[in-house]
Amino acid sequence: MQSQHRLLVVLAHPDDESFLCGGTIAKMSERGVHITLLCATKGEMGRRMGNPIITTREALPKLRVEELKRACEELGISDLRFLNVRDKTIEFESFDLLAERIVKVIREVQPDALVTFHGKYGGHPDHCAIGRAAEFAFLKSGDPNFYPDQVFSAFKVQSLYFVLWHAFYDEWIKENGMSSITRVNIAGTLQKKIRALRSHRSQTLAVSELWGNQNPSLPFLKKSECFIKGNSPTNIEETDFFQMIERLG
Template sequence: MQSQQRLLVVLAHPDDESFLCGGTIAKMSERGVHITLLCATKGEMGRRMGNPILTSRETLPGVRVRELKSACKELGINDLRFLHVRDKTIEFESFDLLEERIVKVIREVQPNALVTFHEKYGGHPDHCAIGRAAEFAFLKSGDPDFYPDPVFPAFKVQSLYFVLWHAFYDEWLKENGLSRITRVNIAGTLQKKIRALRSHRSQTLAVPELWGNQKPNLPFLKESEYFIKGNLPTIIEETDLFQTIESRG
């Protein structure tokens, strides 16, 4: 059995990783966790192209891929992969095919934990669609009869988490309470998160406060990031994505 902990992050667009869970990713990386990011699209339909404009619609996909690679270096992401789905069309892709492709990555990477979007609280059709597919892949990857593969056998991921964007925190709390929330303190890696966000220049130059000399007072740059437990006991209060895994031995 592999000794190094592994985290698979399945998201929709370049910059999702930095905005939503960059501090947590950096914190896990500092602890020696091997991190794979599976990004569904290249963000080619993004509305922002810099401020002032630094790219065109034709060159934007290449720009955003380069920006994502730079952000991955800042956050300590070891392995970057793409599904090459067209931006803003994930919900129209074959669900079975998406699920199968994510299952194959799970079986190859063999992560201990998987982070993705919540189907309801994703906030964007692409987010919700890739989150739904990733959740089903999480459930099916350990079934040897589901898309059997002679190279990469069935593998069951131990823990599933959904990113909880600040804009949906109060809504989740009102409907579900605190029992399924994992809060990760990212005070020690907040600067890495800021540098990763700055790597996404085409998207963040339009946020002048992010580029100032003072500490940005932005809602997505607080000292905590939040996750919804997808499959863990709600009686356990978690402050770390691997806390429950390690307590189980």
């Protein structure tokens, strides 16, 4: 069954989408959800350049963009956009300007749901910074007095979710409980996630288990991906981003 839903994913670096929510993105795409990925940087400060080295520091940004495009093809992301912020500097960018730029994308794309990083549990300064800006944009995009636009009018996104990185899973559950998360079963799209990760060769060639095993066992390759509910009721179990929207009609 084809869905008319639209999903906006706002992340910091090429490969964030595959590591953190690739299986869910692929699953939503298979359902016919239109997916826009807004990537803040081109990953030019990435620690790795292949193993063995396959690029130079100067050529890395262009390569990572090409790798991300291939990953998007694997996951079914039909709309890829960049904010062109320099890698490892998002936290130093003007918060208001970042929020304004994300609001403009929201008003153009008109997504039903938005996925981004949690401002505290992002695990990286870039992640937390873009997550805070995206959350603020989520709150303000429906306000016609917030950066009025003659082309795209105010639009309120219905649902907000934050990726829950496996490194913070136990801490989050201990503090907030299981009812605060949405768990998406990705068993059917796990292989797409693995292929998307392999598209990011410059960053993943060093992860030998990912390449040397048909069914690699890694902490970011479980059969489910978890997301912190940004505004969904915690007393109702969810298994995807659109259940509550559909329930409310």
